[in-house]
Amino acid sequence: MKEKLPIFSVFSIMTALMIALGWSEATAANTWDLLAYYGISKLNVISDQIAFGILWHSIVYMTWMPAVASLYFLIPILANKPLYSDRMGRISALLYLIFSNNVPIHHLYMVNLPVGIKVLEEVLTFAVVVPSMMTFFNLWATTKGAKINLNLISVWISIAFAGSIAAGVTGIANGDLSFDSIIHDSMWVVGHFHAMIFFSIVPAGFATLYYMVPALTGRQWYSNKLGWIHMVGYVIGTVMIVVGFDDLGLEGLMRKAEIFPLIPAYITPEILASAGAFIADTATLLWLGNLVLTLLKEELEILRI
Template identity: 75%
Template structure:
C-alpha cells in the first residue's frame, strides 16, 4: 500500500484504524512464532530428535502469553480512535501521537515474556530488565489515553449506548491495566505468581475494554448491515448494566482468589470461606453477565425480525453512526428523561435554598 502511494507521489497516509489493524497482524505473526517454536520443539524432543532446554522452551512459549492480550486489545484501541472523534465531531488531537503509540505497542508487547517466569532461576539483572520493559508498555497506553481524552475535552457528548460502551472501553483499559502493572512488579509477583490474580487481570482487560469496544461497534454496525434499527434501546441499556455488574463480580472474585493464594486451573481447593466466597461471587457474576448478554442476543433477533427501517442510505459514516446513536439514547426514568430528573432535583434544591434565605431574613 505504501509503495503504491509512493509511486503516485502522494502524501496520503494509512488511516489510524488501518495502522492498528496492521500492528495487530504483525503481533499475531511475532506472537505465534514463539508458540510455534515451543510446540515444534516439544514434538521433536518427544520423538527423540532433539534435546530439551525447559527454560528456553518456556520463554518461547510465553512470547505469545503476553502479546495475545495486545493482539485482542488492539482492535479495541482502533475502535476508540475511530469512534470517539466521530461521536464528539472533532478531529483526533494528535495523529502523529496515535501512530507512534501503535509502533510502541508492537515493539513492547512481544519482548516481555520473562515477566511470567520471575520465579524461574534467572539472573536478577534479567528480571529487572524485564520489569523495566514491562513498565515501558505503559508509555504507548498513556499516549493513547491522553490523545483520546484531549480529543473529547471541551466537546458536547450525547449519552447513548455507543458513547457509553466506548467510554467503558476507555476507562476499563485503565482500570484493568493497573492490575497488569502490579503483576509486572517482581516483589508483588512473588505473592500472586501463577495464581487466579493473573486470570483476573486478563479477564478484566477482556470484560472492561475489549468486549465493550466490540459492543460499541456492533451497536452501530448491525443497523448499517441489516438496514434495521435496534428493536429496543431499553433492552440495550439493561444489557449494559447487567453485563458490567456481572463481569465486575467475576473479576473481583478472581482477584480475591489470587490474593488468597489459589493457583490457576485448580480444580480442588479447601472449602474455606477465603476460597468458597469468591468462587460463589464469580459464579453468580458470570450468570448475571450471561443473562444480560442473552438479553442482547434476544434484542438482536427481534431487531432482525421486527426492527424499523434504518434509512441510512446516502449518509456518511459519521452521520450514520450518530443517527443510530440518537435512537440508543438514555432511557426515560419513571416518565422523565434523565435531564428532566436532574432539572427537578435542581428546582427542589432552589426551593430549599429560598426557604432558608427567607427564614434568615425573618430572623
C-alpha cells in the same frame, strides 16, 4: 496511495504483525518439543517456556489492539472532532507492537533466571504503559470541550476507555517483581486477564456493534431499553467476576489448582464470580435477542399485518 492509512487501519496492521510474531514463537517451541521427543535435540524446559510464553502475552494484545482501534474510530465520531494527534496515535501503535511480544518472562519471575533478565523484563513491562498513556491522553484530548450525547455507543466506549485503565493497573502490578512474589501464578493473573477482556475489549466490541449494526442494515435497534438493561447487567456481572478472581488470588489460590480447601476465603469469591457470570451472561443473551429482533424487525412487522 498518497493518503495516510486511518489510525484504526494502522492498528489492524500492527495486530496482524503481532499474530505472525506470536505464533511464530509457538511454532518454534512446538518444533523444539517434537525434536526433543524424538531425541534429535535436547530440551531446555525454561527456554521452551519463554519461547511459548511470547505467544501467551501477545494473545492479550492481539485482542486488545482491535479494542484500541475501536476507540480511535468511534471517539472522534462521537466528539465530532478530528483526533487530537494523528502522529501520536501512529507512534503508539508501533510501540504496542515493539513491547507486546518481549515480556513473557514476567510470568516466569519465580524461575531460576538471572536477576538482570528479570529486572529488564520488569522495565519492559512498565514500558507498555508509555503507548497506553499516549493513547489515553490522545483520546481524552480529542473529547475535551466536545458535547457528546449520552447513548449506548458513548456509554460503552466510555466503559472501554475507563476499563482499559483499570485493567491495565492490575497488569502493571502483575509485572512488578515484589508484588509477583505474592500473586505469582494465582487467580490474580486470571482476574487481570478477565479484566482486560471484560472491562476493555468486550465493551469496545459492543460499542462498535451498537454503531455498526444500524449503519450496515439501515435499521435502528429493536429495543433501546433492552440495550440499557444489557449494559447495566453486563457491568455489574463482570465487576463481580473480576473482584472474585482477584480476591481468590490475594487469598493464595493457584489458578491451576484442581483441589483446594473449602474455606470461606475461597468459597465466597467463587460464589461471587459465579453469580456475576450468570448475571453478565443473562444480560448478554438479552443483547443477542435484541440483535435477532433488530435483524428480523421488518419481517415481524409484515407477519403482524
